Amino acid sequence: MKTIRTQSFFTLVLIAVFVAMSLGAADSAQTSSTGHGTLHVTKDCSGYTGEAGSFCTITSSNLPAIAVGSKVFYFQPLVPSTGLLDSNIVVDAGSGNRAVGRCTLDLATNLALCTFSDGTGELSGFNARVEGSGTFATYHWDGTYSFKKQSGEHDDQ
Numbered sequence: 001m002k003t004i005r006t007q008s009f010f011t012l013v014l015i016a017v018f019v020a021m022s023l024g025a026a027d028s029a030q031t032s033s034t035g036h037g038t039l040h041v042t043k044d045c046s047g048y049t050g051e052a053g054s055f056c057t058i059t060s061s062n063l064p065a066i067a068v069g070s071k072v073f074y075f076q077p078l079v080p081s082t083g084l085l086d087s088n089i090v091v092d093a094g095s096g097n098r099a100v101g102r103c104t105l106d107l108a109t110n111l112a113l114c115t116f117s118d119g120t121g122e123l124s125g126f127n128a129r130v131e132g133s134g135t136f137a138t139y140h141w142d143g144t145y146s147f148k149k150q151s152g153e154h155d156d157q
Contacts, residue, residue: 036146039063039128043072045136050078050085056139058091063145065122066093074103083107089114097121105132114141125149 041063045056058070076087085105092098101116112132119126130143 036144037063039130039141039143039145041066041130041141042134043139043141045139048074048136052077059138065097065126066091066099070094078107080107085112091116091119091123093121093123095121097123099123099126099128101128103132110134110139114143116145 039062040060041058042060043056044059048054048056052075054074056072056074058066058068058072060068061070070091070093073090073092074085074087075089076085078085084107085103087103089101089103090098091101097120099116099119101114103112103114105112110133114128114130114132116126116128118124125148126145127148128143128145130141132139132141134140
């Protein structure tokens with residue numbers, strides 16, 4: 001009888017350890033797209049045509065949720081007579097991971113301001129304000145980002 005109790009106790013301890021490890025792994029996965037910080041992204045826009053739907057490709061990023069190879073789609077065309085590109089944008093990081101925002105680019109200086117207000121997947125709750133500079137072949141976004149908790153989400157920490 002004592003052996004059965006010892007085995008049962010040992011089994012319960014193993015289950016508790018397994019559950020605790022599983023919850024820790026889930027928390028680690030969730031924190032990869034939480035928090036706030038400085039955002040540095042470089043993109044190649046050499047293929048950008050100025051037409052609605054054209055895109056740039058991310059060539060480097062310090063935020064894992066915006067991986068190299070992600071696309072930045074522009075949904076309004078370039079209007080040369082205004083001297084500006086003012087467009088809704090979507091960063092498509094693949095697998096349903098997208099961020100939505102807006103960019104305004106001064107065509108004379110190549111300086112831009114982009115803001116992001118939300119996203120889906122790993123980019124859910126993504127907010128950012130970045131300034132853009134550079135050439136179309138090597139364009140930089142530098143600024144800050146945060147992940148805002150959505151209604152219904154809670155912090156287990």
